Amino acid sequence: xxxxxxxxxxxxxxxxxxxxxxxxxxxxxxxxxxxxxxxxxxxxxxxxxxxxxxxxxxxxxxxxxxxxxxxxxxxxxxxxxxxxxxxxxxxxxxxxxxxxxxxxxxxxxxxxxxxxxxxxxxxxxxxxxxxxxxxxxxxxxxxxxxxxxxxxxxxxxxxxxxxxxxxxxxxxxxxxxxxxxxxxxxxxxxxxxxxxxxxxxxxxxxxxxxxxxxxxxxxxxxxxxxxxxxxxxxxxxxxxxxxxxxxxxxxxxxxxxxxxxxxxxxxxxxxxxxxxxxxxxxxxxxxxxxxxxxxxxxxxxxxxxxxxxxxxxxxxxxxxxxxxxxxxxxxxxxxxxxxxxxxxxxxxxxxxxxxxxxxxxxxxxxxxxxxxxxxxxxxxxxxxxxxxxxxxxxxxxxxxxxxxx
Numbered sequence: 001x002x003x004x005x006x007x008x009x010x011x012x013x014x015x016x017x018x019x020x021x022x023x024x025x026x027x028x029x030x031x032x033x034x035x036x037x038x039x040x041x042x043x044x045x046x047x048x049x050x051x052x053x054x055x056x057x058x059x060x061x062x063x064x065x066x067x068x069x070x071x072x073x074x075x076x077x078x079x080x081x082x083x084x085x086x087x088x089x090x091x092x093x094x095x096x097x098x099x100x101x102x103x104x105x106x107x108x109x110x111x112x113x114x115x116x117x118x119x120x121x122x123x124x125x126x127x128x129x130x131x132x133x134x135x136x137x138x139x140x141x142x143x144x145x146x147x148x149x150x151x152x153x154x155x156x157x158x159x160x161x162x163x164x165x166x167x168x169x170x171x172x173x174x175x176x177x178x179x180x181x182x183x184x185x186x187x188x189x190x191x192x193x194x195x196x197x198x199x200x201x202x203x204x205x206x207x208x209x210x211x212x213x214x215x216x217x218x219x220x221x222x223x224x225x226x227x228x229x230x231x232x233x234x235x236x237x238x239x240x241x242x243x244x245x246x247x248x249x250x251x252x253x254x255x256x257x258x259x260x261x262x263x264x265x266x267x268x269x270x271x272x273x274x275x276x277x278x279x280x281x282x283x284x285x286x287x288x289x290x291x292x293x294x295x296x297x298x299x300x301x302x303x304x305x306x307x308x309x310x311x312x313x314x315x316x317x318x319x320x321x322x323x324x325x326x327x328x329x330x331x332x333x334x335x336x337x338x339x340x341x342x343x344x345x346x347x348x349x350x351x352x353x354x355x356x357x358x359x360x361x362x363x364x365x366x367x368x369x370x371x372x373x374x375x376x377x378x379x380x381x382x383x384x385x386x387x388x389x390x391x392x393x394x395x396x397x398x399x400x401x402x403x404x405x
Contacts, residue, residue: 043161044144051168052137054387055175058395066399076129078404080180082106086114087121088128095266095274104279107262107272110255112214113182132180139184140177144168146191147361153198154329155369162383163368170386171364172312173355173405175394186216187359190335193222193251197229197331205229206247213254218356221338225331226251232330282348289347305351305401308393312354316340319363328365336362351397355405 059071068074076084086106096103117132126134144164152160167187168174176183189212196205209226213219230244262272276282290313297310320340323333339360343353357363371382397405 040145040148044141044148044164047161047164047168048137048141048144050387051165051174052140052178054169054391055178055394058391059175059398062392062395062399068399074398075133075179077179077398079109080129080132082109083114083117083180083182084129084132086111087117087132091265093265095268095271102274102278104275107266108275108279110182110215110217110258112211113185116185117180129180133178136178136180136184139188140168143177143184143188143191146188146195150191150195150198150332150361151365151368153195154332155365156372159365159368159372162372162379163364165383165387166364166368166371167361170383170390171358172308172390172393173358173397174390175398176355176358176405181355182215183355183358186212186218187361189215190219190222190359191361194225194331194335197226197247198329200233202230202233202243202247203250204247206250209247209251210254213251213256214258215254217255218339218342218359219251219255221335221342223248223252223255224338225335228334229331280348282346284345285347287345290344290350290353293350305397309350309354313344316357316360316363317344319366322366323362326366328362332362332365336360336365349404351401351403352405 056071059074063069063071063074086109091107091111092105095107096105113135114132116135117128120126120135121128121131124131144167147167148160148164150160151163168177177187178184189208193205193208193212196202196208205226209219209222212222226248230248233244234240259272262275263269265271266274268274273283293306294310294313297306301307317340320337323336339357340363343356343360371379374382
């Protein structure tokens with residue numbers, strides 16, 4: 001009779017991006033010890049302070065070297081001035097024309113950020129530009145808490161800590177997160193909505209998605225992400241629950257609501273798109289303008305800004321592709337990919353595309369996970385070098401580059 005042997009239990013290894021370095025409970029969630037919460041608060045506030053100081057110092061040094069004064073004026077440049085105009089004076093009544101042709105005006109800018117700046121100005125008495133900057137910085141702090149909570153829940157605390165540095169200071173054009181721009185607010189709302197969806201708080205996710213839709217048209221990417229999350233939830237529970245569906249409906253309402261308001265104000269259903277095209281040349285062209293820019297830059301190779309922008313856009317595509325090759329939470333995958341597609345698929349200023357990718361998150365995850373594996377003696381110099389590059393790059397674009405970012 002053959003001897004019986006005990007069957008060997010197969011050893012199951014999770015793919016490396018999903019190996020956790022922290023407990024499964026998300027940062028700040030129920031059951032997290034007070035010491036862990038304090039550590040999270042300390043980490044977020046420290047990264048915020050270091051990032052803000054790095055960006056402001058780089059701006060001051062470059063501006064002073066060129067005799068252009070301090071950093072405050074740079075933080076309010078370009079779109080910052082237009083947001084301040086909306087906060088102080090409201091929107092135009094109609095599409096403006098010159099010689100029968102439409103012109104760009106402030107109707108191209110979504111309302112939540114300037115409304116918050118106006119509210120803070122009314123309550124505190126701060127001048128409107130300063131109020132706009134305060135809103136930005138408060139939004140950035142909120143964004144860092146949301147990003148940390150989401151990445152911690154998906155990949156662990158060490159990866160979340162690294163991701164904060166990459167988001168706040170190391171990525172190109174992270175300086176927009178401390179400017180009078182809406183990127184910080186949009187990032188806070190998008191990351192908060194994704195975190196709420198991960199925790200199955202559907203009405204919270206939908207409300208944040210609604211507000212994101214009133215902040216930037218790129219909220220379409222967030223709506224797609226929440227649709228993926230809701231479909232996964234319905235498949236998991238095998239029943240039609242009203243909360244996920246209501247949350248998704250809310251998340252889809254913000255941007256169409258503003259577009260309809262502009263249509264009513266201008267008397268044209270396509271009023272918003274007319275203004276965007278007239279002022280900024282923004283329209284959907286299936287990426288033709290981006291491809292032309294990349295080919296022209298690679299073949300001619302003229303100028304640091306075009307070359308660096310082309311290289312960084314190609315790197316963003318490569319990092320997104322890498323995220324697809326690794327186990328990634330599907331809503332985050334959908335959100336980040338849609339952000340990349342929306343950015344590259346439109347005809348607009350090529351030198352604004354890196355800024356538009358600042359809230360994308362997904363393309364930073366492979367970098368954050370790889371860096372989190374490094375020992376501390378190598379991680380700290382790597383993050384320091386990345387942070388110095390990010391701060392310098394943003395300052396260069398605001399001080400040396402002569403066009404809008």
